[in-house]
Amino acid sequence: MDLYAFPPVAAILDAAYSLLMGLAALLEPLAGSAAAAASVVVLTLLVRAALIPAGIAQAKAEQTRSRLAPKLRDLQRRHRKNPERLQRETMKLYADEKASPLAGCLPMLAQAPVVAIVYALFLHTSIAGHANALLAHELLSVPLGTSLVGAVAAGTASAATVGVFAGVLVVIVAVAEITRRAFRPVIETAMDASPLAGAGMARVAGVLQFTTAVFAVFVPLAAALYLATTVAWTLVQRLVLRRVYPLATA
Numbered sequence: 001m002d003l004y005a006f007p008p009v010a011a012i013l014d015a016a017y018s019l020l021m022g023l024a025a026l027l028e029p030l031a032g033s034a035a036a037a038a039s040v041v042v043l044t045l046l047v048r049a050a051l052i053p054a055g056i057a058q059a060k061a062e063q064t065r066s067r068l069a070p071k072l073r074d075l076q077r078r079h080r081k082n083p084e085r086l087q088r089e090t091m092k093l094y095a096d097e098k099a100s101p102l103a104g105c106l107p108m109l110a111q112a113p114v115v116a117i118v119y120a121l122f123l124h125t126s127i128a129g130h131a132n133a134l135l136a137h138e139l140l141s142v143p144l145g146t147s148l149v150g151a152v153a154a155g156t157a158s159a160a161t162v163g164v165f166a167g168v169l170v171v172i173v174a175v176a177e178i179t180r181r182a183f184r185p186v187i188e189t190a191m192d193a194s195p196l197a198g199a200g201m202a203r204v205a206g207v208l209q210f211t212t213a214v215f216a217v218f219v220p221l222a223a224a225l226y227l228a229t230t231v232a233w234t235l236v237q238r239l240v241l242r243r244v245y246p247l248a249t250a
Contacts, residue, residue, distance in 0.1 A: 023043065037138075040144070068094075115226060142161050212227050
């Protein structure tokens with residue numbers, strides 16, 4: 001069974017298709033043949049703008065975790081040999097402070113279906129029973145439905161394909177490295193304060209910053225553009241919100 005043929009899913013895809021085509025038509029006088037690619041970027045910005053309240057909640061959650069870090073470390077020292085007691089006391093601390101250890105996850109979770117929709121729009125030749133005109137659009141002569149891995153595997157990867165994807169990947173990796181460096185103290189503090197942390201979790205968290213680049217080589221170019229735009233937005237937003245909601249000092 002084709003999930004994308006299921007009526008509710010097909011209706012969502014058709015609505016997203018109409019939105020992108022409408023944006024592309026509006027942007028064509030400015031972007032020319034890259035209008036569809038520009039519409040993906042604009043869509044990303046609209047989604048991230050809608051998620052600003054969730055980003056603020058995430059910044060507040062980081063601020064709360066930094067404030068609670070000394071208390072969490074104290075719990076770890078007192079209940080190191082009793083993991084069950086440590087977990088209970090940790091949950092009680094968060095409950096007393098009206099906080100959640102999982103607070104701030106909404107921006108990442110909310111974007112997962114959007115990435116899936118963009119992926120599907122540039123994967124299928126028909127949407128809700130009609131031809132998918134988005135597949136005819138390109139960015140610098142590279143079809144938006146092309147994936148780097150797919151093109152290499154099929155032997156159709158051109159210099160333009162490699163160059164465009166290289167540009168997108170450079171953006172993603174550069175943003176990931178800046179994020180890793182700028183927020184490394186936060187990651188390490190959070191890991192030290194968490195009762196679930198292992199010895200190498202801080203290093204793992206840093207490496208995970210680069211998994212978006214790996215994912216981008218497998219998805220259509222349009223989805224890769226979405227990923228590059230959203231990680232850049234995330235970095236700028238976190239830098240701004242960090243100034244508004246600074247972490248507690250030791």
